[in-house]
Amino acid sequence: MNIDPIMLSKYNVPVPRYTSYPTVPVWKEGIDTERWKRMFSEEFSKNNLHTGTSLYIHLPFCESLCTYCGCNKKITSNHGVEKEYIEATTNEWRLYRQLMSEPPILREIHLGGGTPTFFSPSNLELLIDSIVKRAIVHPHREFSIEGHPNNTTKNHLTTLYDLGFRRISYGVQDHDPEVQRVINRIQPLENVRRATEEAREIGFKSVNFDLIYGLPKQTIPGIEKTIEQTIELKPDRIAFYSYAHVPWTSRGQRLFDEHDLPSAQEKLELYLKGKELLTTAGYIDIGMDHFALPGDDLYKAWLNGTLHRNFMGYTTQRTSFLLGLGVSSISDIGVAFAQNRKSLHEYYEVIDKSELPVFKGYFLNEEDVAFRKYILNIICKGFTKIDPVDLPVLRELCFPELEKLKKDELVEWNEKEVIVTSSGRHFIRNISSAFDLHLQRNKQEVKTLFSKAI
Ligand code: SF4
Numbered sequence: 051m052n053i054d055p056i057m058l059s060k061y062n063v064p065v066p067r068y069t070s071y072p073t074v075p076v077w078k079e080g081i082d083t084e085r086w087k088r089m090f091s092e093e094f095s096k097n098n099l100h101t102g103t104s105l106y107i108h109l110p111f112c113e114s115l116c117t118y119c120g121c122n123k124k125i126t127s128n129h130g131v132e133k134e135y136i137e138a139t140t141n142e143w144r145l146y147r148q149l150m151s152e153p154p155i156l157r158e159i160h161l162g163g164g165t166p167t168f169f170s171p172s173n174l175e176l177l178i179d180s181i182v183k184r185a186i187v188h189p190h191r192e193f194s195i196e197g198h199p200n201n202t203t204k205n206h207l208t209t210l211y212d213l214g215f216r217r218i219s220y221g222v223q224d225h226d227p228e229v230q231r232v233i234n235r236i237q238p239l240e241n242v243r244r245a246t247e248e249a250r251e252i253g254f255k256s257v258n259f260d261l262i263y264g265l266p267k268q269t270i271p272g273i274e275k276t277i278e279q280t281i282e283l284k285p286d287r288i289a290f291y292s293y294a295h296v297p298w299t300s301r302g303q304r305l306f307d308e309h310d311l312p313s314a315q316e317k318l319e320l321y322l323k324g325k326e327l328l329t330t331a332g333y334i335d336i337g338m339d340h341f342a343l344p345g346d347d348l349y350k351a352w353l354n355g356t357l358h359r360n361f362m363g364y365t366t367q368r369t370s371f372l373l374g375l376g377v378s379s380i381s382d383i384g385v386a387f388a389q390n391r392k393s394l395h396e397y398y399e400v401i402d403k404s405e406l407p408v409f410k411g412y413f414l415n416e417e418d419v420a421f422r423k424y425i426l427n428i429i430c431k432g433f434t435k436i437d438p439v440d441l442p443v444l445r446e447l448c449f450p451e452l453e454k455l456k457k458d459e460l461v462e463w464n465e466k467e468v469i470v471t472s473s474g475r476h477f478i479r480n481i482s483s484a485f486d487l488h489l490q491r492n493k494q495e496v497k498t499l500f501s502k503a504i
Contacts, residue, residue, distance in 0.1 A: 057458060057473070058318055065479040066486070067338065068429055069361045070380075070387060071422040072412055076488050077387060081411035086388050089413070091149045093383040097371040098150070102157030102188050104369045105181065106361070107139060108376035110164035110394065113201070116235040117305040118223075118265055118293060122378035122392055123164045132173045138401045139376050140180045145406055146373060147184050156181075157188045157369050160362060161195040167202045171209035178213045187214065192366070196221065199245040200237055207245075207252045218249050219258035219287075225279045226272040229265050232306050239279055246283050256346060259285040263320040264293035266310035273320045277327040286346040289363060290324050290339050292317070337478050338429065340364045357430040364430070377407075386413045417443070417487065424468075424485040429478055432470040441465060443487065447494070451484035 066073040097103070110124045111131060124131075147154075159181070166174070178193075194217035195210060202220070210218075222242055223235060230236050242259075249257050259280055263273065280288065295311060297303040312320060325335065333341035334349050340363065342349040351357040351366045358367040361380050374381040377397040380389045388411035391397045400407040414422065420440055427434035436444065444465075452468060455461045460474035461481055474481055483489055 054473070055318070057460075057477070060458075061477045061480045062314065062318070063480075065483050066489075067363075067479060068425055068482050068486075069359060069363065070382065071425045071486065072414070072418055072488050073486070074389075077389070077410050077412040079410045081388055081408050082413075083406060083408060085413065086386065086408055086411060087149055087406070089386050090146070090381075090383060091151065093371060093385060094150050094154070095152075097369060097384075098152060098155055101369040101371070103154040103185075104158040104160075104367055104372040105156065106160050106162060106372060106374045106379055107177070107181075108162055108164065108374065108379040108390075109135070109166040109169060110377050111135070111168040112163070112165045112198075113168060114234065115302050116223075116233055117302045118233045118262070118300075119302055120294060120296065120300045121164065124394055129168075129170070132169050134398070135376075136169075136173055136177045136180070138398055139177065141401050141404075142375050142407065143181055143184065145401075145404065146375075154185045155188050156185045157191055158367060159191070159193045162362065163196055165198045165201065166195050167197045167206050171203070171205045174206070175209055175213060192217065192368075194219065197245060197249075199241040202245045202249075204248050204252075207248055207254070211252050211254065216254055217256045217258070218254050219260060219289075220245060220285075222259045222280065223262045224265055224268065224272070225276040226268070229267045229272065232266045232310060234305070243283060246285065256286045258287040258289065259283075261288060261290045261324070262293050263290060263324055264295075264312060264317040266306050268312055268320055270319060270323055273324055274327065277324050281327070281331045284343070286343050287348050288328060288333060288341040290321070290328070290341060292321070292339065335475070336364060337432075337475055338364070352430075355431050359426060359429050381408075385419060387411050421485050421487055425482045428468065428470060428482050428485065432475065433467060435467050436465060438465075447487060447490040448484050451490065455481055455484065 094103070108122070110122060112123045112125055113127050115125045159178070191214055193213065193215040195215055196219045197206070199220050199222065220242065223233070224230065225239050246257055261276065261280065295303060328341050329335055333343060336342055336348060336352045340348065347366045348357070348364060356366070358365050360367060360372060360382055370384040372382045374390065376390065377394050378390055378392040380387060388408040390407045391400060391409045397407050420437065424434045452461055452463045455474070456463060459471055460477050461471060462469045470478065470481055
């Protein structure tokens, strides 16, 4: 369907992506580690036998800096760092194992980065072996990895396949050589093709591509070509992300000329062109930048209402207990979040003392848990039932926002349920923000301050 450009521009305001609720800016530094450990143990015992345990492992090293990158990474060409990092991550896993009353039933493992395929196949095998030997692997496990098309070798793919990995996500971003030059990510189409075809030949059942719109030097003809070349390789899923320009936190972004960035209007046109080509080619728009072919599990999960959203974006995650290992990783145990130290040096230092490397986090109260559920329902299912218990808060903070959205035909709502309309699907973040009590209360405080000032 066509999206009204006026609405796009009206709702083109900074809104969280809701990969967590409450969102990271609300979290506190100096997390109470003892409380985190206690809650971790309790939630583990509640979840493990029931739904299993998910692991995210952050592998931070990259051989060269892509200037647009906002990830937590360490640039080095010294592969001697691999062993030390694996040892630290394995030690962190051991510390968490001591908090578990029984062997974890591993339902999911995701290796993210950085560049996980910076590590040699044998070191990845060492890492996974040392994790799974202290666990039970669920018969219907889902193991996935983020691969760089330039350095994912056949040996990587075979080793990972033998370890049980069936999903791979390649960072493609843009096939245009001029864009690649400016973002310092020279990645010939041939490498993407080879890595994709080899993964399929070896037996990976899902190949995902990450693409980005809004990069420097991107043009409409350029994005058309990138999408056409992507369609030709037929990835099962595509995440078509918006580039976030935050040079004050991502210093690499200062390395290109800001004049090369598309304007807000041009960026919107790049997105619309990409979306049009993808949907015409048979990809389904799941929402919030994710597209999938109808045979893919992400699409099936979207259809049957089991889609989930976490720090990796939309997932088919089947557990609500996610442990993050490695520098800067985030754990989400349903009622609390914790993030590991972001500096490699500090991460090693704390692990060496046999302490958990968490430094920041958030413990959800009952209200957070209830409103997180509303946001997840809106984002993953497109509707939510309302619990009458929450009506007083909803009436004060959320319903006025929903009423504005209703006027623009983005939602239908009453005091029992909220339903996202087909136009509303393109504004899911804005709709979710109506249930973000931290945001709404902040807005109210600002309003009060402003009215006192005039
Ligand atoms: S985009 Fe990926 S490969 Fe490039 S620097 Fe960032 S994490 Fe490393």
